[in-house]
Amino acid sequence: QKEVEQDPGPLSVPEGAIVSLNCTYSNSAFQYFMWYRQYSRKGPELLMYTYSSGNKEDGRFTAQVDKSSKYISLFIRDSQPSDSATYLCAMSHTGGGNKLTFGTGTQLKVEL
């Protein structure tokens, strides 16, 4: 069993839709939770970062962490074609340095 599970998709939605992306994990030591966006043939870029449980909002993006269920989510409101990319969840534990454990990524396509 992988430490981090993520539905690979692909996920196709119409422009303006609300998108929900999710990951589950098994390592209870994870404390830092991140969402990265990766466009084709590019490196991942950090979208959202959350420490421990709770919600965080940044513009059209909302990240949620439920440590009791070992479940994290990223919501994208009013999705745009420019949001079409692969979304990777990543997590780390205290003292983990730069060792992030990534999900496999969910490929999202937002259609006009």
Next chain:
Amino acid sequence: DAGVTQSPTHLIKTRGQQVTLRCSPKSGHDTVSWYQQALGQGPQFIFQYYEEEERQRGNFPDRFSGHQYPNYSSELNVNALLLGDSALYLCASSLRGVVAVPNTGELFFGEGSRLTVL
């Protein structure tokens, strides 16, 4: 402000050969990590360098080695290449080896070096 730069962007090798990939961290960063991303997978941590020493290592064999120079740039070396080593190799940099602390430890990735082993 230059971000993380990697070279070469693409390369093709044959089984058994050796390869060296290079990375320059984002200006002001002193810590470099390397990740391997196979097609359709998330990146996997290879190792992290700080103060010219390997500080952490993921589950990769000794064929994977690295180096960090005094100017913080880094190299990833892979010996005795296998077909399974074909992947996108990503370099990421941060400050002081602290990850995921807003504005100080954010991990910045380069665009990667795509290695194909035939």
